[in-house]
Amino acid sequence: MKIVVCVKQVPEITDVKVNPETGTLIREGITSILNPFCEYALDHAVQLKSEHKDTEVIAITMGPPQAKSALLRCLELGADRAVLVSDLKFAGADTWATALTLSSAIKAALSDVNLILMGKQAIDGDTAQVGPELAEILNLPQITYGVEMHLTSSKKRLRVKRETESGYEVLEVRLPAVVSASKGDFIRRIPSFEDVLAARVKELREISADDLDLEETELGLRGSFTQVISVFPPQQKQGGIKLEGLEPEIAARQIAAYLREEQFI
Amino acid sequence: MLIIDSNKCNACGLCQTSCPFGAIAVEDDVAQVNERCTLCGACINVCPQGALDIERRMVSLEELSHYKGVFIWAECELRGAAYAPKKVAYEILSQGRRLADKLGQQLSAVVLGDDRLIGLECLCHCGADRVLCCRHELLGRYTSDGFTTVISTVIAKEKPSIFLYGATPNGRDLAPRVAARMRLGLTADCTELGIDEKGQLVQTRPAFGGNIMATIISPYTRPQTATVRPNVFATAEKDTTRPVTIEDVPVTLGKANIRTRLIEEIREESEKERIDEAKIIVSAGRGCQDPINLDMVRALARKLGGALAGSRAIVELGWIPHSRQVGQSGTTVGPDLYIAVGISGAVQHVVGMSSSKKIIAINKDPDAPILKIADLGIVGDALAILPKLIDEIERIKT
Numbered sequence: 041m042k043i044v045v046c047v048k049q050v051p052e053i054t055d056v057k058v059n060p061e062t063g064t065l066i067r068e069g070i071t072s073i074l075n076p077f078c079e080y081a082l083d084h085a086v087q088l089k090s091e092h093k094d095t096e097v098i099a100i101t102m103g104p105p106q107a108k109s110a111l112l113r114c115l116e117l118g119a120d121r122a123v124l125v126s127d128l129k130f131a132g133a134d135t136w137a138t139a140l141t142l143s144s145a146i147k148a149a150l151s152d153v154n155l156i157l158m159g160k161q162a163i164d165g166d167t168a169q170v171g172p173e174l175a176e177i178l179n180l181p182q183i184t185y186g187v188e189m190h191l192t193s194s195k196k197r198l199r200v201k202r203e204t205e206s207g208y209e210v211l212e213v214r215l216p217a218v219v220s221a222s223k224g225d226f227i228r229r230i231p232s233f234e235d236v237l238a239a240r241v242k243e244l245r246e247i248s249a250d251d252l253d254l255e256e257t258e259l260g261l262r263g264s265f266t267q268v269i270s271v272f273p274p275q276q277k278q279g280g281i282k283l284e285g286l287e288p289e290i291a292a293r294q295i296a297a298y299l300r301e302e303q304f305i
Numbered sequence: 306m307l308i309i310d311s312n313k314c315n316a317c318g319l320c321q322t323s324c325p326f327g328a329i330a331v332e333d334d335v336a337q338v339n340e341r342c343t344l345c346g347a348c349i350n351v352c353p354q355g356a357l358d359i360e361r362r363m364v365s366l367e368e369l370s371h372y373k374g375v376f377i378w379a380e381c382e383l384r385g386a387a388y389a390p391k392k393v394a395y396e397i398l399s400q401g402r403r404l405a406d407k408l409g410q411q412l413s414a415v416v417l418g419d420d421r422l423i424g425l426e427c428l429c430h431c432g433a434d435r436v437l438c439c440r441h442e443l444l445g446r447y448t449s450d451g452f453t454t455v456i457s458t459v460i461a462k463e464k465p466s467i468f469l470y471g472a473t474p475n476g477r478d479l480a481p482r483v484a485a486r487m488r489l490g491l492t493a494d495c496t497e498l499g500i501d502e503k504g505q506l507v508q509t510r511p512a513f514g515g516n517i518m519a520t521i522i523s524p525y526t527r528p529q530t531a532t533v534r535p536n537v538f539a540t541a542e543k544d545t546t547r548p549v550t551i552e553d554v555p556v557t558l559g560k561a562n563i564r565t566r567l568i569e570e571i572r573e574e575s576e577k578e579r580i581d582e583a584k585i586i587v588s589a590g591r592g593c594q595d596p597i598n599l600d601m602v603r604a605l606a607r608k609l610g611g612a613l614a615g616s617r618a619i620v621e622l623g624w625i626p627h628s629r630q631v632g633q634s635g636t637t638v639g640p641d642l643y644i645a646v647g648i649s650g651a652v653q654h655v656v657g658m659s660s661s662k663k664i665i666a667i668n669k670d671p672d673a674p675i676l677k678i679a680d681l682g683i684v685g686d687a688l689a690i691l692p693k694l695i696d697e698i699e700r701i702k703t
């Protein structure tokens with residue numbers, strides 16, 4: 041079985057701030073990490089690989105050259121090889137252009153893919169759109185928010201437990217399919233020194249816009265259907281009273297008084 | 306246009322039966338398309354041979370202006386035996402009404418469901434000019450494939466200018482699938498919507514975990530589509546004197562359209578009230594230290610008639626299920642009262658609860674960000690305060 045895991049390198053978002061004067065992102069000194077939900081997707085892929093020995097896990101990302109470090113992290117965590125889809129022409133891509141580029145790259149670089157996994161969302165954009173868009177472009181069925189996945193005995197179908205608003209549901213889908221992943225119920229093995237060394241010699245292929253069957257007008261900002269016209273810092277909700285140094289009993293009374301005043305009790 | 310690869314086509318006829326417009330017919334051992342085709346894409350996924358493809362050309366600005374009307378998907382859910390619109394449907398209805406009035410256009414609510422659908426007149430009472438009702442036995446529960454096909458068909462036929470979805474798990478599963486099929490710009494999880502001087506939809510949403518806001522437009526595609534964050538906007542006011550127009554939309558859907566199969570549904574019955582519609586929420590964070598202490602938090606929630614929720618940290622520790630997680634990667638809530646117990650208030654958490662009307666926070670750390678936005682912030686040990694608070698409430702009540 042061949043599993044492709046689409047990943048994204050993201051800034052450590054707690055650091056991201058907007059310069060209130062220029063309205064642009066302050067990017068200096070911000071560290072980049074592999075998006076946590078992409079790590080979960082990779083965990084699921086590695087888990088499936090441990091259950092089915094003849095499985096190959098390939099990590100793929102669209103991003104700038106430095107996104108290679110996110111792929112290295114994937115290789116350390118257990119991916120067998122990786123593909124970096126990188127070109128200046130991809131810059132400014134919205135979710136549609138990203139999904140189109142990724143789908144085209146998957147078709148160009150990989151054949152006979154059985155399962156495409158991705159994180160349920162990236163913590164920078166938080167759109168959760170690339171997965172379903174990619175699935176539609178590739179004409180594949182999708183299951184989002186998967187927390188548990190297993191192949192059926194015939195290995196032709198995948199059973200996925202997914203998060204819903206009221207709990208979970210288990211869906212079954214014929215492969216090939218696209219599944220977006222949430223955190224699964226297993227503990228990730230921390231990469232050993234050997235894993236880190238081994239990752240350095242695993243295949244990491246780079247492809248560019250020239251390798252894709254897409255027109256230049258379909259790429260990056262030009263190929264995007266949405267346009268960001270401004271960014272600005274959010275309005276902070278103003279706080280009220282802050283009480284410090286109270287005995288628990290007094291604090292409890294203060295809260296109860298507030299609840300009563302606001303007619304919650 | 307719809308392209309049929311005659312070499313791949315084996316004349317199985319599945320596309321013909323899946324076409325809502327009667328635009329495909331199998332003749333001379335190959336599928337043929339006629340002028341009734343709206344490019345809704347219903348046939349594409351059905352073809353086992355992969356013989357169908359749609360070539361879409363970009364629409365000119367002149368053509369874009371022919372797309373008219375504001376549409377919302379009124380997501381329904383099962384409540385007992387009835388299948389009725391969710392609260393979020395009424396929230397986007399109020400926004401849709403405002404946008405439609407600004408444009409001087411109609412507001413339509415699209416409903417998908419089976420025979421159990423009820424309460425549709427309420428959508429008209431709350432602002433819709435008409436309800437498009439898509440009833441089919443295969444629409445009794447949400448499926449990505451089934452709902453995408455039906456919504457795409459509605460869009461292809463009705464050509465709206467704006468189409469809004471609630472940014473619920475299903476809405477965020479559906480909207481991008483439809484957007485990709487119809488080649489539409491889509492903006493996720495909007496918290497503010499407006500119309501600019503050109504009549505374009507202006508969409509504002511938080512990004513980078515809520516650290517920044519971005520304003521986005523879709524200048525080249527129609528309808529302009531967006532998912533709208535639940536519990537941010539007020540629900541529409543009900544006016545029972547408003548006229549009710551419900552139109553039935555014929556649905557063409559077969560089992561072949563839907564490629565996922567439900568095996569099992571697991572409802573988290575342990576906590577009664579769901580957090581997305583709760584009026585009072587008591588939410589626990591890592592500061593609660595041990596899952597056993599959640600009993601105290603739960604007891605407080607019960608005392609107040611509220612629901613228990615928590616931060617991503619304690620969900621990942623397995624203390625509470627994901628369906629109770631508040632924040633960017635969980636649920637956005639907007640209760641009348643939110644009590645944060647031992648939650649520091651990382652920005653990803655705050656974006657999920659900052660529209661709460663009143664916020665009480667208890668935290669040991671005087672610098673915890675949650676205390677900056679709380680209406681009442683208590684610096685102290687929640688584990689010591691909570692039992693006393695429960696007693697105190699008990700005393701006041703009796």
